[in-house]
Amino acid sequence: MIDIKITRTSKSTLHEVDFSNLPFGKITSDHMFVADYKDGKWQNPRIEPVHELSLHPSTMALHYGQTVFEGMKASITEDGVPLLMRQELHWERFNKSAHRMCMPEIPADIFLGGLNALVYLEKDWIPKSVGSSLYLRPFMIATDAFIGVAPSTEYKFIILTLPVGPYYAKPIKLLAEHKYVRAVRGGVGEAKNGGNYGGSLYPSKLAREKGFDQVLWLDAFNYEELQEVGTMNIFCVVNGKILTPSLDGAILDGITRKCAIEILKRKGFEVEERPITIHELIDAHKAGTFTEMFGAGTAAVVSNIDKLCYKDVEMNFSHDNFVISNLVKNEINGLRNGSIPDVYHWFVPAKG
Numbered sequence: 001m002i003d004i005k006i007t008r009t010s011k012s013t014l015h016e017v018d019f020s021n022l023p024f025g026k027i028t029s030d031h032m033f034v035a036d037y038k039d040g041k042w043q044n045p046r047i048e049p050v051h052e053l054s055l056h057p058s059t060m061a062l063h064y065g066q067t068v069f070e071g072m073k074a075s076i077t078e079d080g081v082p083l084l085m086r087q088e089l090h091w092e093r094f095n096k097s098a099h100r101m102c103m104p105e106i107p108a109d110i111f112l113g114g115l116n117a118l119v120y121l122e123k124d125w126i127p128k129s130v131g132s133s134l135y136l137r138p139f140m141i142a143t144d145a146f147i148g149v150a151p152s153t154e155y156k157f158i159i160l161t162l163p164v165g166p167y168y169a170k171p172i173k174l175l176a177e178h179k180y181v182r183a184v185r186g187g188v189g190e191a192k193n194g195g196n197y198g199g200s201l202y203p204s205k206l207a208r209e210k211g212f213d214q215v216l217w218l219d220a221f222n223y224e225e226l227q228e229v230g231t232m233n234i235f236c237v238v239n240g241k242i243l244t245p246s247l248d249g250a251i252l253d254g255i256t257r258k259c260a261i262e263i264l265k266r267k268g269f270e271v272e273e274r275p276i277t278i279h280e281l282i283d284a285h286k287a288g289t290f291t292e293m294f295g296a297g298t299a300a301v302v303s304n305i306d307k308l309c310y311k312d313v314e315m316n317f318s319h320d321n322f323v324i325s326n327l328v329k330n331e332i333n334g335l336r337n338g339s340i341p342d343v344y345h346w347f348v349p350a351k352g
């Protein structure tokens with residue numbers, strides 16, 4: 001284990017938080033974990049009160065997009081044990097993202113050691129109600145003060161924690177986008193790099209102006225194959241079979257996606273990972289065999305979808321058909337709060 005220097009806050013804001021009404025992403029807990037990459041190695045791991053960063057205006061992350069992040073959640077059992085879900089997968093994906101963005105990988109003792117120590121310290125910040133949790137945001141930024149396109153030599157790794165309520169309170173409406181694209185095979189779509197999200201904002205704004213909640217991204221070559229939605233991977237139920245786009249290098253290898261596939265297979269459903277075209281879905285909807293669609297991601301867990309539009313075609317989904325989506329959602333939420341036994345061995349106590 002690494003030695004993490006802990007400086008505790010003298011002014012906790014925990015008592016100011018209304019845990020019955022948690023907006024997503026606005027409230028940070030008292031402390032953050034920080035480590036610096038300098039002289040070719042990670043050093044000075046520490047936990048400090050959350051504070052502002054002081055950065056030179058030429059800090060490279062502000063100009064050239066060398067930023068990567070993760071999104072995870074911690075929950076707490078009835079008897080007060082803080083739990084982390086599939087933390088190794090998040091660590092591995094973080095390093096994959098870092099590798100793609102030419103940033104240094106982070107060893108387990110810094111990433112997982114810091115995460116565990118921080119979550120353990122902040123365990124009173126973990127909300128207890130179903131659908132709420134402590135959202136964890138590990139991220140890394142390039143910190144050289146340098147104007148010029150090159151990899152930075154110094155980086156900062158930080159973990160923030162935020163108590164959050166449900167991401168989407170109700171089913172969402174999607175617009176399949178046929179002008180803008182999110183990512184292309186060979187690009188950085190499968191990395192959790194900040195630029196992927198920056199590029200999605202304008203088409204998402206246009207979709208919202210038309211009354212949709214999110215864009216469903218299609219492939220960048222033919223605008224045909226489904227990719228993903230905002231911060232979720234996508235699942236469709238066609239003819240009783242569950243379909244999800246295969247990992248093609250342009251979409252994120254979602255950990256909730258992986259969990260959903262494992263849950264569904266264990267429960268005896270047939271799950272197919274393969275390219276899915278928008279036109280086959282339109283045909284299936286006409287034939288009455290495309291019955292359900294949902295998104296899966298850490299923030300939203302599972303999000304029901306009640307409308308999908310593509311050009312002038314509108315596909316509506318009855319709330320009575322939200323069967324598979326609700327099954328996956330209830331299973332993950334139940335595992336998370338300990339009301340369903342963890343036969344998958346996904347949850348481990350955070351170690352202080």
Ligand SMILES: Cc1ncc(COP(=O)(O)O)c(C=O)c1O
Pocket residue numbers: 071228229230231232233252253254255256257296297298299
């Ligand atoms: C673009 C994108 N797709 C899918 C997901 C879902 O991934 P996960 O289930 O690992 O949160 C996320 C969220 O991390 C995302 O940002």
